[in-house]
Amino acid sequence: MSKMKEKKRNEVWEQMWGDGLGRAGIILLALILVISIIGPILFPFDAKDVGTSAAQIMEAPSAEHILGTDEMGRDVFRELLLGARVSLFVGLTATAISILVGALVGLISGFYSGFMSNMLMRITDFFIALPVLPMIIVLAAVFGQSITITIAVIGLTSWPSTARIIRSQVVSIRERQYIERIRALGAKDSRIIMIHILPNVLPLIYANTVLVIAGSILSEATLAFLGLGDPVSVSWGTMLHYAFVTGAAGRGAWWYLVPPGIGIVLVVLAFTLIGHTLDKIMNPRLREY
């Protein structure tokens, strides 16, 4: 079984690399990961290294500050490198929560039928119908500003799509004969779910997961931009928040506005490209194009 899986994994990888957009996504992501790990070590950002005169505030790029300075006279380039970490960290952890909750809800509501399972489905349908951004704004405004809350809010609002995909697949597997036979042999429900159902369901959500990461990173940036991020940690979203509220746009301080945005676009684009290619590979109906 493991050999077959290995072969399949190689196949997926080959197809991913063979697809122009997929390869672009992989290279982009690898580049961003390397930069976010090494960047802040080579060019550490000191939040207390503020400007001492008005001329050092939102200063245009120069040899000393290759991307100029921010509203407190700090180096935008170094800030940018550090910001990559928070954006990626929040995106990945929020996705982990989202997938965990989505998988759990999908498995339980798909495997069992009855009141509990019905309720879970109703809750999924309820949350899927709500507008995402207004909901995370309200939750973040009510519960306060910290990285933990940002992660929780994004993770706990983005799971319904995962739950739905998993549920519909579990329902179709549940009725198959081999499950019936395993049950007749006396296997416990938890064993059936973990060993016989989960492995058949997971490949379906790979693409979805990668796209959820992209969405979570965008959500974090938007929340932070609207002033609902952790005020002390540096992320691309908080940089843009401070740039906006201190009037960088009106002053034409493009060096403070453009780089963090490009950072967000490149990370989200990398995950989007990978996600769409994965979807094409995993979903044979679309494979032709």
Added chain:
Amino acid sequence: MSKLKYIGKKLMQLILTLYAIITFNFILFRIMPGDPIRLLARSGAISAESIARIKELFGLDQPMWMQYFIYLKNIVTGQFGISMTYRQPVSSIIAERMANTVTLLAVATVMIIIIGIGTGIVAAMRRGSRLDKTFVVASMVGWSLPTFWTGLLMIVVFGVFLKIFPISGILTPGMQYATYSQVIMDYAKHLVMPTIALIIVDMAQFFLITRSTLVDVLTEDYMLTAKGKGLSPKKALWRHAMPNAMLPIITTLALYVSLVIGGAIQVETVFSFPGMGKLMYDAVLKRDYPILEASFFLMAAVTVTANFISDIFYTIIDPRVKDI
């Protein structure tokens, strides 16, 4: 189940969902940390009499279940309480802002649907061509753009450096108008940049869904039949392919509404456009909970209603949904 019965069932579901949203709101804004009286008084130094008076005024002295029923009654009759910052009824503040947002979203949505579906058709008809590939990559880049940042960039480029379009508000402050058409022109000018920002970011969804469903449909046997009958590609597209591709596009509309409401919050914030989105942003900054609560309720209500309408549309035009 007949179509009518199905629609009735969906309507019941809509009402239940709206009720659930109201309850969700009630719970959410009452479990939040902090004391509403402190928040309202904006100070810790407040006498016991004042506290009692505020409690009575806002019905906070009633038991929780009573507060819940009063809350339900108020929402149904369109009363959302009093804003903490404007000290005015929330409903009248929202009424002032609503028209601007509706105008912005209506203009943007019409353009997004036309351009999104149009480019989707072009790409699907020339699948694999350079044009198709360019469109696909462009749509993924558009999809990855944060809406607020797109707006900020446009302000820097077109507002500050090129000075082509105004960067904030809906009317130029202090401008004297001679005729109504001048007012409309000024309003339209202020709409250009927020609308374009929304189009760039939110068009991708329509493009991608149109393209992929059309590509699917175009390979069906009946399209070959249509070709065999001697129909021109154009006629075959409009008579046979598009009606079949419409269903997934209609389903997308519901998702789109949720997306574009989020987009409106962002562009209105960036362009200081006095609509519902900007109202919500200001309410976040000032922690004006009654406004936040009402804006969220309205946005959620619009989204679930859009879902309902797209469901109904789907039922009406899909000939297969006769008996479910």
